[in-house]
Amino acid sequence: GAVVSQHPxxxxxxxxxxxxxxxxxxxxxxxxxxxxxxxxxxxxxxxxTSNEGSKATYEQGVEKDKxxxxxxxxxxxxxxxxxxxxxxxxxxxxxxxxxxxxxEAFFGQGTRLTVV
Amino acid sequence: LAKTTQPISMDSYEGQEVNxxxxxxxxxxxxxITWYQQFPSQGPRFIIQGYKTKVTNEVASLFIPADRKxxxxxxxxxxxxxxxxxxxxxxxxxxxxxxxxxxxxxx
Numbered sequence: 001g002a003v004v005s006q007h008p009x010x011x012x013x014x015x016x017x018x019x020x021x022x023x024x025x026x027x028x029x030x031x032x033x034x035x036x037x038x039x040x041x042x043x044x045x046x047x048x049t050s051n052e053g054s055k056a057t058y059e060q061g062v063e064k065d066k067x068x069x070x071x072x073x074x075x076x077x078x079x080x081x082x083x084x085x086x087x088x089x090x091x092x093x094x095x096x097x098x099x100x101x102x103x104e105a106f107f108g109q110g111t112r113l114t115v116v
Numbered sequence: 117l118a119k120t121t122q123p124i125s126m127d128s129y130e131g132q133e134v135n136x137x138x139x140x141x142x143x144x145x146x147x148x149i150t151w152y153q154q155f156p157s158q159g160p161r162f163i164i165q166g167y168k169t170k171v172t173n174e175v176a177s178l179f180i181p182a183d184r185k186x187x188x189x190x191x192x193x194x195x196x197x198x199x200x201x202x203x204x205x206x207x208x209x210x211x212x213x214x215x216x217x218x219x220x221x222x223x
Contacts, residue, residue: 006159034211043203044160044213093159095211103148105211107159 002028004096006108013084013115021079021111023094029074030096034105035067038091050077084115119143119206120214127220134191136217138204141185149180149187152203154216160203164189194221 003026013019023033031052036044048069049057056069066088068080077096081088095107121139128134140149148167152160164171166178166187177190191198203216 004159036213043215046210046212049210091157095159102165104162104165105150107152107161110157110159112157 002026002096002098002104002106004094004106004108006094006111008111009109010112011114013113015085015115016083018080018082019084019113021081021092021094021113023077023079023096023108025075025096025098025106028096028098030077030098031074032097033071033077034095034097035069035077035079036093036095038093038110044093047079052077081113084113086115089113089115119147119212120204122202122204122214122217124215125218125220127222128194129222130195131193134194134198134219134221136189136191136202136204136219137186138189138206138214139186140204140206143184143206147206149178149184150205150211151176151178151187151189152205154201154203160213163202194219196221196223 005024007022033050035047037047038044046059047062050069050071052071052074058064071077091110093110095105098104119140150165151163153163154160164176164178166180168180171178179188199221201216201218203213
């Protein structure tokens with residue numbers, strides 16, 4: 001299957017700093033990518049839909065100034081957690097949508113963010 | 117909100133067949149049904165996708181009745197390594213996850 005690479009896989013940062021997470025589709029182009037957040041033993045919560053060349057669409061309750069999303073190319077979307085605080089600590093997962101004969105979502109391996 | 121309902125958890129023994137059913141009463145005409153597997157601290161992994169009737173691949177089968185209001189993922193002869201959370205998704209434009217089913221395979 002297609003490959004989506006997420007980087008970094010694990011990051012620790014200090015409160016007040018910003019962290020950027022990258023999501024790359026390695027062997028296909030993705031007009032649409034999704035960003036999720038997952039708490040321990042909980043399901044994935046959709047944060048936003050990232051569309052190449054346009055502004056991201058955020059789900060209700062997700063602060064767009066807090067979680068900046070940029071989808072500058074057909075193979076890269078980034079999520080920046082600005083002025084991170086301990087409550088932002090979580091597992092962040094991206095997915096890229098491959099379209100064609102069938103539409104399928106491919107997921108990155110996730111990023112474990114710990115804010116200290 | 118997710119459009120799917122699944123059992124929260126299931127236990128099984130190695131070598132058994134496991135069937136996980138998902139309800140999606142409000143499925144739209146354009147919606148496909150997709151199942152994903154997730155291990156701890158990893159992203160979800162695609163298992164199988166279908167629109168109607170039966171789909172089979174090398175790891176699972178997916179049964180979808182004519183009214184498409186439910187679907188059943190069938191895992192033949194599970195092993196300990198199949199212990200994971202299984203999600204069924206029914207979306208055309210967004211991939212919204214429900215609670216998933218936490219499958220535990222016992223020796």
